[in-house]
Amino acid sequence: MRQVYLDHQAATPLLPEAFEAMRPYFTEHFGNASSLHQAGLRVRDALKKARQQMAALVNAESEEDIFFTSDGTESSNLAIKGVAYANERKGKHLVVSATEHPSVMNSVEFLEKQGWTCTRVPVDAAGLVDPAAVGAAITPQTVLVAVHHVNHDIGAIQKVAEIGRICAEKGVPFYVDCEASAGWLPVDVREFGASLASFSPHRFYGPKGVGVLYRSKKARLVSIIHGGVQEGGRRAGTENIPAIVGAGVAAEVAVEKLPGRMAHAAALQKRLWDGLASRIPYIKLNGPLPGPDRIPTNLNISTEFIEGEGQLLLCDLNGIAVASGSSCVSKSLKISHVLAAIGLDHALAQGNLILTLGDANTLEDMDYVVETFARIVEKLRNMSPMWDEFQRGVIDSVIAPTGRGKSFSQHAADVSGKAIH
Amino acid sequence: MRQVYLDHQAATPLLPEAFEAMRPYFTEHFGNASSLHQAGLRVRDALKKARQQMAALVNAESEEDIFFTSDGTESSNLAIKGVAYANERKGKHLVVSATEHPSVMNSVEFLEKQGWTCTRVPVDAAGLVDPAAVGAAITPQTVLVAVHHVNHDIGAIQKVAEIGRICAEKGVPFYVDCEASAGWLPVDVREFGASLASFSPHRFYGPKGVGVLYRSKKARLVSIIHGGVQEGGRRAGTENIPAIVGAGVAAEVAVEKLPGRMAHAAALQKRLWDGLASRIPYIKLNGPLPGPDRIPTNLNISTEFIEGEGQLLLCDLNGIAVASGSSCVSKSLKISHVLAAIGLDHALAQGNLILTLGDANTLEDMDYVVETFARIVEKLRNMSPMWDEFQRGVIDSVIAPTGRGKSFSQHAADVSGKAIH
Amino acid sequence: MSDTYTLYNPTVMDHFMNPRNMGDLKDADGIGEVGAAACGDIMKISLRIKDGKIEDARFKTFGCGSAIASSSMATELIKGRTIEEAMHFTNQEVVSALGGLPPVKIHCSVLAEEALKAALEDYLHRHPELAAKAPAAEVVAA
Amino acid sequence: MSDTYTLYNPTVMDHFMNPRNMGDLKDADGIGEVGAAACGDIMKISLRIKDGKIEDARFKTFGCGSAIASSSMATELIKGRTIEEAMHFTNQEVVSALGGLPPVKIHCSVLAEEALKAALEDYLHRHPELAAKAPAAEVVAA
Numbered sequence A, B: 001m002r003q004v005y006l007d008h009q010a011a012t013p014l015l016p017e018a019f020e021a022m023r024p025y026f027t028e029h030f031g032n033a034s035s036l037h038q039a040g041l042r043v044r045d046a047l048k049k050a051r052q053q054m055a056a057l058v059n060a061e062s063e064e065d066i067f068f069t070s071d072g073t074e075s076s077n078l079a080i081k082g083v084a085y086a087n088e089r090k091g092k093h094l095v096v097s098a099t100e101h102p103s104v105m106n107s108v109e110f111l112e113k114q115g116w117t118c119t120r121v122p123v124d125a126a127g128l129v130d131p132a133a134v135g136a137a138i139t140p141q142t143v144l145v146a147v148h149h150v151n152h153d154i155g156a157i158q159k160v161a162e163i164g165r166i167c168a169e170k171g172v173p174f175y176v177d178c179e180a181s182a183g184w185l186p187v188d189v190r191e192f193g194a195s196l197a198s199f200s201p202h203r204f205y206g207p208k209g210v211g212v213l214y215r216s217k218k219a220r221l222v223s224i225i226h227g228g229v230q231e232g233g234r235r236a237g238t239e240n241i242p243a244i245v246g247a248g249v250a251a252e253v254a255v256e257k258l259p260g261r262m263a264h265a266a267a268l269q270k271r272l273w274d275g276l277a278s279r280i281p282y283i284k285l286n287g288p289l290p291g292p293d294r295i296p297t298n299l300n301i302s303t304e305f306i307e308g309e310g311q312l313l314l315c316d317l318n319g320i321a322v323a324s325g326s327s328c329v330s331k332s333l334k335i336s337h338v339l340a341a342i343g344l345d346h347a348l349a350q351g352n353l354i355l356t357l358g359d360a361n362t363l364e365d366m367d368y369v370v371e372t373f374a375r376i377v378e379k380l381r382n383m384s385p386m387w388d389e390f391q392r393g394v395i396d397s398v399i400a401p402t403g404r405g406k407s408f409s410q411h412a413a414d415v416s417g418k419a420i421h
Numbered sequence C, D: 001m002s003d004t005y006t007l008y009n010p011t012v013m014d015h016f017m018n019p020r021n022m023g024d025l026k027d028a029d030g031i032g033e034v035g036a037a038a039c040g041d042i043m044k045i046s047l048r049i050k051d052g053k054i055e056d057a058r059f060k061t062f063g064c065g066s067a068i069a070s071s072s073m074a075t076e077l078i079k080g081r082t083i084e085e086a087m088h089f090t091n092q093e094v095v096s097a098l099g100g101l102p103p104v105k106i107h108c109s110v111l112a113e114e115a116l117k118a119a120l121e122d123y124l125h126r127h128p129e130l131a132a133k134a135p136a137a138e139v140v141a142a
């Protein structure tokens, strides 16, 4: 069976050259970077080199602005809480977009319990935040603005450079979560006007176990994992040297391959979406149209009248690895807050699938996915009471309304006795 | 030149069998454990197995009590802050021993800034904490007691089982940092009465990039790194699967090799300390005597009239890797707080060296270290004004007082114009 | 499937991939359609009942793998039972017959129980003469 | 040393491993012993001074590698200078001659400057007739 991995947002295979670079650091050069003897001093050079490679990827002023953490989640936590705690006396207000990753959203919620307040700037139906609205949300108490570069679910590219200019004018540090873009789109912290930016190499063929936080010297930042004085006092704990070394290689490869990667992904994205849209009725692309507002690696679709988990499992049984933002797929039984933020009808959020493309995918893979997915949709629609009820005019379509029947949400509320959340 | 690595407290080489176990999880089985497709589901099994291996190492009730973090430092932070925040409404008082690792001490300091209070229970001259004193420090507001199993600097083994009984009687969760003991001494969370315990496999031949927190279901714990619902909602962020797999193997090997490791280390420890003590005058062992109160892998020595960094560098140039708790070695220019807590004279703290033994060390290595170190001490004493002034009776020895001359501290204060801190 | 990793156990996977009794019954004697407020799943069960016995059952489900498997299993289990027996049917039977469900998915089996009970209610509603004799359906929440 | 990783640059390492002018001067004309409050290091410099010129210098140091290297380098640099020149000696000369020190170790070079100045003060103290002519030693903190 053909294997088509379309979940590059969740994980990517490690580059063989990154693995080779890491290899000596496990058993041979195993020292602790804090040690003052050969074993420790040797790995310091490796650490420094990796910092330079990271700085180059995002055009940081200096490798000293690069801090290593354990993953993208920790980087987000450090950016949000580390800046908030550092500026506690200045003010306790934050501004974030409504579609930030949970690592940002939940960090903010945690701070709210500790007395901070936060403005969540809404996004439009495509998932884009209005820079002017971000600017308008800034108050004299605002100590940080956080808007991600690219959304992890719907691939929307935010106008970060514009937001960065507004933040600079108002003198407020600006944090850009680049986890869903670094390695796949150009990231330039200076062009973005970012005081802080995060990404993690395991998202672009680097190893798991390392995240990166860029921080310009202008922004104050305190540690949130307390202990020793590793990472310039910004992150205590023994550095994960092998992973950091591999991450450096992945960053270097990303710089080199970026144009090719983007072109390849854009071609796949077009083939896949064109195929799905023409082959399957009642299907919708969520987020911006392919083009300048959408990362070429992401498709986020909703297939009406069927639910996401079943689609995902049947894709998997056919060799296709995908993700879903449907409530059944989440451990909390809630639809992705991103889908909620773009105002997607619950019926469509339920039928959600997230496809993220990568280097190894081919155009033939895309054709296979289209054909296979069409069969899966047919199978699940046959099983679905909603499809039947739509045929019979009991309920109407959200994607292509016929004017007959009630809405899915109304129907769901009627049969469950409660409004669907 | 003979190479003798005596810094196992800082880092250990990865076991080849652990590396082999990890290897497929980099490029081949690279999935994200949260994914619902083959790539993700496959690594879930690996994650579960590693949890079982960790549970076995510390005799945890269930693998569900094992949470993976990024390192020992993060585990300490999670234990301290995660329990403190979870019990905020119950009380805001903590009890810790005075010689906990900085990851504990600095977490506590952070909480103090947020309104918690903390009692630091002092240790005796050997570095041992009195269980009764811990019990006496507990108040109705106490939400956590933290006493490490073994001290990272001086190898003192605390009476954790006794402290655990007292905590159980008083109904207060007990956190035992086992970072300096797991893999080298038996760790039994049930015998210790530990509600929480932490360790990290990179300290016993496992990989960097993973730490462990054991938490019994009886103790409430909230997340401190916010985001997704990985690790049962206790630690957000993509799991570092390869490292976790390797850590599991290291834990399994540790269980099997433990008795051999301990016997081997004890023999080395005896040979080394006997050699040093007989060969070098004015040298002192810090912490408990070798025996039941001291981990067999650790020697912490102070050599009078010379400073630690010079000793460390000359050891290194002679192939011997060691650490030091002297102020010149620390980035903060402060002597190890452990040496301060046992009341070690500043002159001796300055001349401190920490030697930690491991599987690959031999008795011949120990003899080489003794001879080499004797030469190093001679060289540095020849360079030291203190040695000369001691000979001339200007200052006295702390280790073997002659009754002539003033104390080093007095002299240092006289020449610097300030009391030495 | 020896090399396949699955989210659910083999029985659940089997009922998801090859659902039994999928479809609608023409001229059903009772039809129940219910929804899960928790996640938005919808399940519909139709019954053919003759002489107080469930002769046939069909389901349609809009929901995750375990919802589909739960309704498939529920329809299997219920066939041949009397109305009275069916009234005592609980989700636990579904869970057991499926060999277990992940904790977060137990509500799918509850939905199957609810759909069945709704179909029975519908039948009794259409046959008020029987309703008096039958015990009230107790929907057991998980 | 091509395969050796070092905490300090090769010049510092060289002065640490092969210190110049280590020891005490018999019948020194000036001796200075100073301590660093920051870390507890102690440095002692003895000078032989003839006709207003530093003819010879020796050091003894209780301290880290960079403290030893700093005192070694300071004694090298100071030899042959006049008292007046020596009074203007600063730690920066030591740092430059050593090719740089880690930021946290700059205070070691300050200690060397202080030890030298203390030795000069001692000399001037012993020769009050010269003290009036010489400029006051300025100790420059890093």
Ligand SMILES: Cc1ncc(COP(=O)(O)O)c(C=O)c1O
Pocket: A009, A010, A071, A072, A073, A074, A076, A101, A103, A148, A150, A151, A152, A177, A178, A179, A180, A200, A211, B236, B237, B238
């Ligand atoms: C936008 C964004 N931020 C943060 C994260 C968290 O990164 P990690 O999985 O490395 O913890 C992700 C993960 O997918 C993400 O997409």
Ligand SMILES: Cc1ncc(COP(=O)(O)O)c(C=O)c1O
Pocket: A236, A237, A238, B009, B010, B071, B072, B073, B074, B076, B101, B103, B148, B150, B151, B152, B177, B178, B179, B180, B200, B211
């Ligand atoms: C007792 C103790 N606790 C915590 C830590 C921190 O562990 P890690 O280096 O894995 O962050 C250490 C590290 O040496 C330790 O010895």
